[in-house]
Amino acid sequence: xxxxxxxxxxxxxxxxxxxxxxxxxxxxxxxxxxxxxxxxxxxxxxxxxxxxxxxxxxxxxxxxxxxxxxxxxxxxxxxxxxxxxxxxxxxxxxxxxxxxxxxxxxxxxxxxxxxxxxxxxxxxxxxxxxxxxxxxxxxxxxxxxxxxxxxx
Numbered sequence: 001x002x003x004x005x006x007x008x009x010x011x012x013x014x015x016x017x018x019x020x021x022x023x024x025x026x027x028x029x030x031x032x033x034x035x036x037x038x039x040x041x042x043x044x045x046x047x048x049x050x051x052x053x054x055x056x057x058x059x060x061x062x063x064x065x066x067x068x069x070x071x072x073x074x075x076x077x078x079x080x081x082x083x084x085x086x087x088x089x090x091x092x093x094x095x096x097x098x099x100x101x102x103x104x105x106x107x108x109x110x111x112x113x114x115x116x117x118x119x120x121x122x123x124x125x126x127x128x129x130x131x132x133x134x135x136x137x138x139x140x141x142x143x144x145x146x147x148x149x150x151x152x
Contacts, residue, residue, distance in 0.1 A: 007139035008046075012110040014149045015039075015103055025097075026148035032084040037093040038145050039102035045088050045141060049134050052121040054089025062127035072125035074133060079140045088124065089151035113138070 002056060011071065018026060023035040031038065048054070073079045086093060116131070123129050129137065 004015070008110055008135050008142070010112060010141055011142050011146075011149055015106065015146070016151060019099060019103055021148070026146050027137055028083055028114065028145060028147055030083075031145070033093065034099075036093055036097045036099045036102040037095055039106050040093045040097065040136075040143050042145060043102065043106040043109040044085045044087055046113050046138050047108070048087070048090075049120050049129070049138070050112050050116045051121065053087065053124045056122055062122070062125065066123070066125040066127055070123070070129065070137070073140060074136060077140065079144050081144070083145060087127065107127065 026035060027033075027038060033041070056062065113134070120129055120134055122133060123134075123137075126137070
């Protein structure tokens with residue numbers, strides 16, 4: 001019997017089938033970014049967990065408040081953060097990039113992440129994460145930015 005795709009992969013697949021829906025059906029209420037910017041941000045996050053984030057919070061923060069937040073989110077099954085906070089040091093999000101291109105970047109980042117077998121890079125706030133933790137955190141992050149995917 002085939003196994004179900006992992007949550008992050010499943011959300012990425014749902015996104016591909018949802019691009020023809022109105023942005024307002026996909027984005028979190030009150031989102032300040034358009035769909036493309038949101039997808040670019042999520043792609044950066046997933047990719048950087050493999051390649052390395054441009055900037056990290058101080059080690060003391062990662063070892064205390066960041067680790068606590070990671071465990072709270074994992075226990076709760078949902079993240080909660082500012083939905084318009086760009087990743088520190090990441091290239092700016094392009095509001096004019098077509099959403100289909102941003103979705104392709106996210107799909108590429110998910111493929112990179114899924115195929116990755118080595119240790120992951122430190123998260124800027126949470127610090128060290130296992131592959132399984134990152135998978136759950138990325139899926140929760142994507143679901144927070146795009147709650148409408150759950151309706152797809």
